[in-house]
Amino acid sequence: MLTMKTISFKTLGCRLNLYETDALASKFRERGFVTDGDFENSDAEIFVINTCTITNQSDKKSREYINRAIRKGSLVVVTGCMAEQYAQNYLPDSAQVIVVDNKHKNLIYEIVEAHLGGEIVDTKNLDGDVFGFEAAKETFHTRSIVKIQDGCNNFCSYCIVPYVRGRAVSRPVEDILQNIKTELGYGFKEIVLTGVNISKYNSDGVSFEDLIKKILEIDGDFRLRIASIEPDDFSDSFVQLFKNPKLAPHIHLCLQSGSNAVLKRMHRHYTREDFMGIVDKFRAIVPNFNVTTDIIVGLPGETDEDFADTLEVAKKICFGHIHAFKYSRRSGTLADKMDCQIDEKIKTQRSKILRDLSEKLSTDYLKSFIGKRQILLTETIEEDGFVYGYGENYVRIKMKMSDGVETNQFYDVEITCIEGDVLIGKED
Numbered sequence: 250m251l252t253m254k255t256i257s258f259k260t261l262g263c264r265l266n267l268y269e270t271d272a273l274a275s276k277f278r279e280r281g282f283v284t285d286g287d288f289e290n291s292d293a294e295i296f297v298i299n300t301c302t303i304t305n306q307s308d309k310k311s312r313e314y315i316n317r318a319i320r321k322g323s324l325v326v327v328t329g330c331m332a333e334q335y336a337q338n339y340l341p342d343s344a345q346v347i348v349v350d351n352k353h354k355n356l357i358y359e360i361v362e363a364h365l366g367g368e369i370v371d372t373k374n375l376d377g378d379v380f381g382f383e384a385a386k387e388t389f390h391t392r393s394i395v396k397i398q399d400g401c402n403n404f405c406s407y408c409i410v411p412y413v414r415g416r417a418v419s420r421p422v423e424d425i426l427q428n429i430k431t432e433l434g435y436g437f438k439e440i441v442l443t444g445v446n447i448s449k450y451n452s453d454g455v456s457f458e459d460l461i462k463k464i465l466e467i468d469g470d471f472r473l474r475i476a477s478i479e480p481d482d483f484s485d486s487f488v489q490l491f492k493n494p495k496l497a498p499h500i501h502l503c504l505q506s507g508s509n510a511v512l513k514r515m516h517r518h519y520t521r522e523d524f525m526g527i528v529d530k531f532r533a534i535v536p537n538f539n540v541t542t543d544i545i546v547g548l549p550g551e552t553d554e555d556f557a558d559t560l561e562v563a564k565k566i567c568f569g570h571i572h573a574f575k576y577s578r579r580s581g582t583l584a585d586k587m588d589c590q591i592d593e594k595i596k597t598q599r600s601k602i603l604r605d606l607s608e609k610l611s612t613d614y615l616k617s618f619i620g621k622r623q624i625l626l627t628e629t630i631e632e633d634g635f636v637y638g639y640g641e642n643y644v645r646i647k648m649k650m651s652d653g654v655e656t657n658q659f660y661d662v663e664i665t666c667i668e669g670d671v672l673i674g675k676e677d
């Protein structure tokens with residue numbers, strides 16, 4: 250074992266990165282390291298930057314954090330999708346920086362240990378495993394994220410992910426069930442399933458639906474949340490699973506565009522009508538089912554009419570939240586080679602309109618909870634005398650602190666009103 254050293258992590262991008270950072274940080278802690286959550290002020294001996302390259306902006310942010318860590322003079326481990334794609338082109342070729350690709354991310358502890366022991370490690374000689382992460386004992390948040398899948402075969406025309414995370418692979422069922430049981434044993438009460446394209450999960454004939462059923466059969470007082478998912482032909486039996494109160498009535502279902510012409514150019518294999526049909530199916534089971542989404546504005550050739558179509562679909566669905574992305578050219582993708590790239594100013598305008606709409610829709614959605622009940626999972630106790638957390642629909646709730654109230658507990662609350670983007674819950 251190494252002597253007590255301090256390590257600080259910075260995570261950019263998706264939930265998969267969050268999961269992988271949680272698992273790595275936990276492994277370092279278990280082996281005697283101290284983790285410092287305050288990256289900015291940290292003078293840790295080691296920094297790990299888990300990067301993202303989904304847009305230019307993500308690249309830029311990743312680079313900024315890498316440079317900041319390098320300036321601190323510590324050992325810097327650069328991993329994640331941006332490291333995979335571009336790091337070699339501009340990172341200093343120095344012993345201070347170690348680049349670890351996604352495939353070997355699970356070995357960062359071993360790589361750092363060897364490095365500190367004076368060894369020069371060539372990851373090419375190591376067998377990485379995209380599922381080779383240990384269950385995290387403590388995480389940087391209340392929910393426990395569990396990785397069930399990695400990679401994607403869809404090749405949407407704008408997206409770099411299949412090039413940096415590789416083809417779709419599914420984690421063995423028993424591994425997932427064991428990971429979840431371990432996390433529940435550590436006291437976590439909410440499990441979030443994550444991956445790049447999780448509805449395509451298939452391990453030895455066990456489908457995504459089968460997997461969810463198996464997880465729901467695990468004993469214990471917990472709830473299961475499905476994070477980001479691609480629109481698919483969800484069967485009736487899959488949708489029916491949401492009748493089980495253990496399965497949170499919320500999905501992050503990626504629309505990307507509400508225009509059929511744009512969806513076609515994106516190589517998305519559904520229409521706006523299909524998408525609205527899927528949402529209707531879920532809401533037929535749970536009427537206030539929360540659907541949040543990702544939308545890209547400014548794909549090459551996107552007209553004002555296309556954008557108006559997107560706004561129309563968003564309003565019809567009343568998304569709980571829209572994550573608006575300005576289309577960003579990614580070298581090597583099909584959309585990068587398309588004619589009619591959209592002016593940055595127009596993208597910015599459309600993004601602003603969409604964000605404003607998201608705020609309005611989110612408020613409308615939240616208001617629909619007044620007078621209804623939610624099961625609040627408490628996360629933090631704040632100085633304002635309230636305890637904060639999320640309901641099963643992934644709505645933020647605060648409740649007045651009273652004797653005996655603790656974090657990481659479920660409370661059945663009545664929603665009395667809304668304050669900004671937070672619901673006020675009352676236990677009775």
Ligand code: 5AD
Pocket residue numbers: 303304407408409503505543544545574575576577578579
């Ligand atoms: N430009 C902008 N947004 C993108 N996304 C993926 N690729 C791009 C790109 N080139 C968005 C999609 C995806 C989310 C994770 O990132 O909306 O769902």
Ligand code: SF4
Pocket residue numbers: 401402403404405408409410411445446479
């Ligand atoms: Fe990218 Fe499309 Fe795969 Fe999502 S489904 S990761 S947007 S290629």
